[in-house]
Amino acid sequence: MKRHVSVLLTLVVLASLLLAACGGGSQPAVQTEGLKEEAFAPTKLEAPDCEYGGEIKSIEAVDELTVKITLCVPDPAFPSKIAFTSFAVQPREYLQSTGGNGALLEKPIGTGPYYVAQWERGNQLVFKAFGDYWGEKAKVDTLVFRWGTESAQRLLELQSGTVDGIDNVGPDDFATVEGDSNLALMTRPALNIMYIGINNTFAPFDNELVRQAFAQAIDRQRIVDNFYPAGSEVASHFTPCSIPNGCVGDAWYDFNPDAAKALLEEAGYNADNPFPTIKLHYRDVVRGYLPDPNVVAQDIQAQLKENLGVTVEIDVMESGAFLDAADSGSLDGLHMLGWGADYPDQTNFVGYHFGAGSSKQFGDKYEDLVAAIESGAQLATDAERKPFYEETNKLIKQHVPMIPVAHGGSAVAYKAAVTGGHASPLGNESFSVMSNGADTFVWMQNAEPISLYCADETDGESLRACEQVTQSLLGYEVGGTAVEAVLAESYEASDDLMTWTFKLRPDVKFHNGFTLDAADVVASLVLQWDASNPLHTGNTGAFSYWSGLFGPFLNAPAE
């Protein structure tokens, strides 16, 4: 009898231990020690008027599950914009406790299917599936991001099986991957642009004739034919044609070296006054829009020598320094850069680059161009917007703030056994729908994320990592560009497209166990909008996407 009791007791103890061990569900995935969840209180930030120049009038948490955003101007693209990664929602208590940077840059707390388990800087980034995710849970328990700048290295890792998927297959390796029955190649639609940017504040490019000369002096067809993979095309306009109103109006100049030479002469350059040596800046970083930067740069160098007799010095810069220099307008001469669509709208292309809120990348803004872009952005239908974008494209051709070169085709590759593998036209592959049949899925991209607070990042390698972890009110369909409801269950706009009301999904949990409410949404957005907000710090404090999409900040310090 006694023996039975002790056996029973042992069993009970063992069972309770087992229960305790498995009871991790009650523990949040991410611990935020010392943080207490605050009760919801309605909150609102409103601009005194719309004179400050931005698009947003007010952001308001009406009740626990209702967010209302009013605009200064109608914006039909608002859902596409607010769905973007950089407007993701994090718990307001956490934002407050980090001061807007610090831990926030390394460990974002979101509502997504994965949470950040560990970031070994320089080595790998490890995500774990979030057990309390509100939607369909991630298929694989552990997701690992690794990176390698060399396409040969990425392909080798995929072939040897140490990774399950790679980004940007080298242009010469498409055939290799297609010919390998163990691998699957997925091409990414060319929803991007590679351009040669020109800052109009530096001589000799402060002269419009010179810019127009260069616009005709480069054989872009030759660059695309020789140095871009299949699926790429010469850019007839800045924006790809698959984006509504992207390529309306006049196409770009034809390649015409004689006309270019004549223009240079008209601008006052001849044998007695030779054209100065100029620089071509770029970063040696492979992107979908630029698969082989060094080779393309040297071809441009050779072409300008051959066609215009202009000597070009190549200046390869470190990626971060290059982007900073471009943004702050300190790159003289020419620079090669590109852009991949974040959401499929003209505002994401011409609006971001040449609109009212654009950076100093191309020097002083072209006022007529800004006016055309802003007028077009406010109209509701594509047909109404068309004349303004025709005007925009005509003005871009006239002013030449940049020379559009190519819409680059690119591809990702997975092991053939991976289910759910896809290539996103926006570059934001969603790994929670993929499975390799094991408990760890390894993805290898070009570079390490810069930080994981994507409100203040523009680099695609960072954004892709953030997209696994954090979510915005709206989002984009997996592998596509259509906008769908994510944290907001539904949303509606007033008839004038100026007031947008979002109904939040109830009982959405953050990775630290807090519950999502409207005040979290407002806190996450206003810290970006309001430059005087103490949390308006971020990684660099630039918050480029906010200003690019919604115009100047509220309470921006006078320049």
Next chain:
Amino acid sequence: MSADTPKIAKLDAEGLSLKSVSLWQITWRRLFKRKSAVLGMVILGIMVFVALTAQWIAPYPPTLSMLDAKPPQNLDKRSSPCIHLFGCPADQPQHILGTDGNIRDEFSRLLFGSRLSLMVGLATVSFAIAIGTVLGALSGYFGGWVDNLIMRIMDVLLAFPSLLLAIAIVTVLGPGLINALLAIGIVSIPSYARVVRASVLSVREMDYVSATRALGGNTNQILFHRILPNALTPLIVQGTLGIATAILDAAALSFLGLGAQPPTPEWGSMLGAERNQVFTAPHLVFYPGLAIMLTVLSFNLLGDGLRDALDPRLAHVS
């Protein structure tokens, strides 16, 4: 006994003729007896010949894209070698080593690259020797605080890994071939300064130096006319071997994008530009690498040979 006399006379004659043979002639003879040194000289000779005649041997200008050639050639980038003699179709333009990523003739670039590599080697080593010799000679001749000051600075320079120091210097000066030359020159000064100082230290105590001093020779005369010429041999060996290192360093800098700037044909940067194509276009990585290897090897063989030939202790070996 009478039969012996002519023998002695003959020996005398031999002795006399031996005396008239200079150190350089002896060295030259010894050098030719070493197969490895001869091999080094032959390779080097070919390299020098190629460098001098590159513009006549090379089928195309090194920076010309075949798309700009007249008539334009419709080639794929990184096309594999095409040699008509070995069965490449006659309607296809001949490129002995294929074309590179920018559709330029790899063979022509390789030929012109030899110019740059040899020039880099000679220029940096001459620069380093010129400065290193002066510093080492002053250091060894005057001794005392001059010696201390100079040699401690050299020690500091030596304490850095040379390539890292060169990278740091180039980063400050800005990338480019001339700056890379300067950087490599600067980092190799200490080894020459040390060698010269050591030989000056041993030579300055020689009797003929004392004799010159006794005859009233001034510092200039003693140092540059008596001591230095007799302290040169180790410097020659060190210099020859140093050229090899300098070429390697320059290639490394260019590989990293800090040396010769595009479109200059430089072996290191050619290698660096095509590093991703190891599997798809191996010839673009193989030939520049081979060229670097051969050049460095030739200088190393020659340097080793010279060291043995110039060393009197090894006289019996030859």
